[in-house]
Amino acid sequence: MIRSRFFQRCPVCGRGxxxxxxxxxxxxxxSHCSGHFHATDASACPPRGVQDHGSLMRRANELLVAESSDMAEALP
Structure with missing residues (x-):
């Protein structure tokens, strides 16, 4: 059977x-967090290394800072 789709986790939020x-x-x-990445088939790639953990944490911090700024602007 030929595959028409492959499974990948979002590197930003972890959703499959x-x-x-x-x-x-x-x-x-x-479609969940609007994070952007390149579609890669995990079965054709080596497992992700520790360096990806750092980029995930940087992205999480960016989102938290952006949310904090938006909330501060909304206050009277």
């Missing part, structure tokens, strides 16, 4: 996604 095989290598965005 089924991505059409035609989008392999293309930039995609997560």
């Amino acid at each position: 996604m089924l991505i059409p095989i035609e989008q392999l290598g293309d930039p995609v965005s997560c």
Whole structure:
């Protein structure tokens, strides 16, 4: 049986996604958090290393800072 989709976790929020095989290598965005990344089939790639953990934490901090700024602007 030929696969038409592959599973990938969003590197920003960790949600799983089924991505059409035609989008392999293309930039995609997560439907949950709108994070942007390239579609890669994990079965064809080595496991992610520790360096990805740092980028995930940086992105989380960016989102927290942006949310804090938005909340501060909304206050009277």
